[in-house]
Amino acid sequence: MQDNVFRPNLQFLNGPRVVSNAFYSSYHAMQIQLNRRFYNGLQFQWNYTLSKNLDITSTNAPSDASITDFFQRNVNYGPSGNDITHDMEMNFIWELPFGPGKWLGKDLTGWKAHLIGGWQVSSIIGANSGDGLTLGYSTDSTCWQAGPGRTSPPGPR
Numbered sequence: 001m002q003d004n005v006f007r008p009n010l011q012f013l014n015g016p017r018v019v020s021n022a023f024y025s026s027y028h029a030m031q032i033q034l035n036r037r038f039y040n041g042l043q044f045q046w047n048y049t050l051s052k053n054l055d056i057t058s059t060n061a062p063s064d065a066s067i068t069d070f071f072q073r074n075v076n077y078g079p080s081g082n083d084i085t086h087d088m089e090m091n092f093i094w095e096l097p098f099g100p101g102k103w104l105g106k107d108l109t110g111w112k113a114h115l116i117g118g119w120q121v122s123s124i125i126g127a128n129s130g131d132g133l134t135l136g137y138s139t140d141s142t143c144w145q146a147g148p149g150r151t152s153p154p155g156p157r
Helices: 110-116
Strands: 024-039 042-055 086-095 120-128 133-137 145-148
Touching: none
Parallel strands: none
Antiparallel strands: 024 042, 042 086, 086 120, 133 145
């Protein structure tokens, strides 16, 4: 039997090769959440995620040009372009302390009570550590390239 009988023939593998993240990605995270239920006119929620996302192609769809060596995909295993290490979200609702039954204007009635009472302030705040940086080498030129890890604008999370 020939020595090379089970080796892939590179002559016939120069076309597109479909590569996906199947079995080559991992995500680990720690999540913390604090809640304050509505009490004395204030409610808030705070979430924090510390995570690590590792993969070989940084894409959800199969690709043919995202890895260095098709036969050694683990060489490309590392932090994903989609990795957001720190992510914090917060929201709150605060009923303002004026109007009927409140600290200011508790004795108002009629149209004045409707005009002044029932107001609240609310907000949603989010912050994260940003996207990773992707390095690559193009076969069309002899230079290294760098760019943002995410190639499309972020959508809702």
